Amino acid sequence: MRAAILEQFGAPLILKDLPRPAPDPGEVLVKIAASGVNPLDIKIRAGKAAHARTVLPAVLGLDLAGVVEQVGADVTGFEVGDEVYGLTGGVGDLQGSLAQYAAVDARLLAVKPAALSLREAAALPLVFITAWEGLIDRARVRPGHKVLIHGGAGGIGHVAIQIARAHGADVYATTSPAHAETVARLGATPIDRTAMSVAEYVGKHTGGEGFDIVFDTVGGPVLDASFTAVRTYTGHVVSALGWGTHALAPLSFRGATYSGVFTLMPMLTGSHRAHHGEIMREATALADAGSLKPRLDPRTFTLDSVADAHAAVEQGTAAGKVVVDIAQTPGGP
Incomplete structure (x- = not known):
């Protein structure tokens, strides 16, 4: 799979081919459609977010939306083909969403709102x-x-x-x-x-x-x-x-x-992760009721232009949430 890798704090992200991960028990493999870009991603890349405890080399990207490709053992509530979203990685030793696939803790996920596109869903979790x-x-x-x-x-x-x-x-x-x-x-x-x-x-x-x-x-x-x-x-x-x-x-x-509020704590500690999944299900309910819709920057970015996506957030030029369209990135299995 193709992924954007941070090898050194303060350095640009590098595109590389990595092995496609396999889900461990309690995890699902997600084929990632879109990754939301947050100001925290910029701080992590710059080495200015010690609280994120990011272990290098790292695949960044906190927010994820995509399709369940494989379900690991001991997982209930998700099936192959489900469109899902969540705050799933990019901190600690958890793989982030700037990649074509990720094996993620199923407790962090929810089925995305029918009322929102995968791009819109990727803008919401954090x-x-x-x-x-x-x-x-x-x-x-x-x-x-x-x-x-x-x-x-x-x-x-x-x-x-x-x-x-x-x-x-x-x-x-x-x-x-x-x-x-x-x-x-x-x-x-x-x-x-x-x-x-x-x-x-x-x-x-x-x-x-x-x-x-x-x-x-x-x-x-x-x-x-x-x-x-x-x-x-x-x-x-x-x-x-x-x-x-x-x-x-x-x-x-x-x-x-x-x-x-310290939103990253469940990802960093492993404790209370199920509550994040519960919160994302609340987001799904609100969006499908017409009470929640994210503001998206209209520009299109892919893994090949991820540096431009980060620059838009860092420079404050975004007119809404910046989203990287992973599914539009060529290459990889």
Whole structure:
């Protein structure tokens, strides 16, 4: 099979022929149709994601969508020919999705939504799982909640808006003026982060009370701002990038709570992998109900142009999620 290999951090990916893997017990062999590209992929390639514990040489690619080619022993729920998707590799010693085939832990997979193409499905796993763990597992979003999502037009943010809306929340999202229309189309009230202070938008949209849930998808100063935007006593801040050093006093003085999300943990430790499969089944249900659809960059990339796909994400030129079409890559068995 053809695969994109990272042999040295900071170096370009190299296309090579590798043996096609065979599924061990508990695994399925997936013929990969598409691989989603995330900012984390760029950090891993650059050697700036120690938390991903990537073992070189490595096949990168976190998100996968494809067709089950072979079912290993002790696997139930999947059959040859099923179209599946999931957050399956590219960290630790797990093979990633920038290859024509991957043998993956069946617990990480779900049958893809009928309403979405394989390309669209490949755009969802990392961002959906992160958003679901933050809003549902940690913050317990429910009808009537006022939810603020920082970075509402981003990969995690645009999916978080749709999850919160599907659960009956009143959703607001910070964004730049250029993406305000996108946020509004998703059903959230856009907040121009360049024109309003935290105090101003908290006053305007919550009467100064603060938001029930604040979901930070940006990190750094945005997480600090989140601590001042949350509702007193009952409010909850959750962050997908809470890795810096932050003062907790603003949060403590509100009597509010905080949770962090580390989406990679089940892949790195082997623990709680079945929950990722459960979350992906929730994504399938939402998409097939018409409540979830990813934003895709319209350009076509293959393994032969994977460097261009990474450059589009790294340079911030993508108009939605970048997806590499593995099935269109020539060569290999």
